[in-house]
Amino acid sequence: MIRARHELVPLADRGAWEAALEDLPHGHAHTWGFCRAAQLTSGAPTYLYSYERNGSRAVCPLAERMMLDESDVFTPYGFGGFALRGPCERLPNDWAEFARSRGWVCGYLALNPLFCDAAGFATSDVRIQNHLYVMDLRPPAGELFRRLSENRRRQLRDWPAAAAGLEHDRPKLADFLVAHYQDFFERRGAGSATRFNPETMKAISELDDVIMVGAGAGELKAAAVFGHTRHGGDYLFNVSLSGGEGHSVRLLWSGVEQLRALGVPSLNLGGGIREGDDLAEFKRRFGAAELPLASLRQVYRADVYAALCRQAGAAAGHRSDYFPAYRG
Numbered sequence: 001m002i003r004a005r006h007e008l009v010p011l012a013d014r015g016a017w018e019a020a021l022e023d024l025p026h027g028h029a030h031t032w033g034f035c036r037a038a039q040l041t042s043g044a045p046t047y048l049y050s051y052e053r054n055g056s057r058a059v060c061p062l063a064e065r066m067m068l069d070e071s072d073v074f075t076p077y078g079f080g081g082f083a084l085r086g087p088c089e090r091l092p093n094d095w096a097e098f099a100r101s102r103g104w105v106c107g108y109l110a111l112n113p114l115f116c117d118a119a120g121f122a123t124s125d126v127r128i129q130n131h132l133y134v135m136d137l138r139p140p141a142g143e144l145f146r147r148l149s150e151n152r153r154r155q156l157r158d159w160p161a162a163a164a165g166l167e168h169d170r171p172k173l174a175d176f177l178v179a180h181y182q183d184f185f186e187r188r189g190a191g192s193a194t195r196f197n198p199e200t201m202k203a204i205s206e207l208d209d210v211i212m213v214g215a216g217a218g219e220l221k222a223a224a225v226f227g228h229t230r231h232g233g234d235y236l237f238n239v240s241l242s243g244g245e246g247h248s249v250r251l252l253w254s255g256v257e258q259l260r261a262l263g264v265p266s267l268n269l270g271g272g273i274r275e276g277d278d279l280a281e282f283k284r285r286f287g288a289a290e291l292p293l294a295s296l297r298q299v300y301r302a303d304v305y306a307a308l309c310r311q312a313g314a315a316a317g318h319r320s321d322y323f324p325a326y327r328g
Contacts, residue, residue, distance in 0.1 A: 004094040008047040020050045028227030029078025037203035038076040056086030074108040081111040092120045099300045109296040118294045130271040133288035147287025159250040167214035174205035184239045215247035224251035233259045233267040297323040
């Protein structure tokens, strides 16, 4: 009987991390550079989990954290989760066995629907928490433009007459992002997941697989950041000053144009801060397909999980809100 092979590749071994990704479709959040940048804020030991059984392969970026001498795991910021090659029908059981062997109490794993769905995992472990909006970049540019809402097409046609040209100077854009991202995210109510330190934002801006573009009449008012692999792109951030919000449509379209030129097949725009909010509607109007964003909320050591929840005064059996409950 062929046994499963499991490996945790640490950030310290960049070569092994990149080799594990080489033959698998994956997103920007799986890459060594992006995970390293996220770790500059989290400080958590970060790994690429690598799995193989009978020719099927899977990877998943993971970060490990401690509480009261017990550890749990989570997927770092971004749209990572499992990325698969082959059927991997044994993965859910093999993964749970491996997690228990590591002594982890529980795990929170976001799943990128472009690279893995929740099929095969226990339905009690799966929660659809939001939706993503994904653009197919493979059609001709004219077809992509026709898929935009009427208002988006008008905004793009009118933009050159209403504002200065685009800015591509990377050091200038990086300085803008580091100076203004925190205030922007706080104004938008983006939550704790985007509370990056300046080192993380600077590291992201220096990645070769990141595109940045800005706009403003003589002075930057807004900037957009896109990460990409040959398998897909991600709309990472949009940061604007008060009054610079009107540039967002043109900046996003510039990202679309640049990614298409690189042969990137899709662009994940992300979702809203909350399901169906104005930000989600903004993204939907780019002719994007709506896909479910699911997460796995798994308990591997139920007795320890219950004890930690009791100490925290939390309900151990409730997985629909903050997870793990003892960290809420």
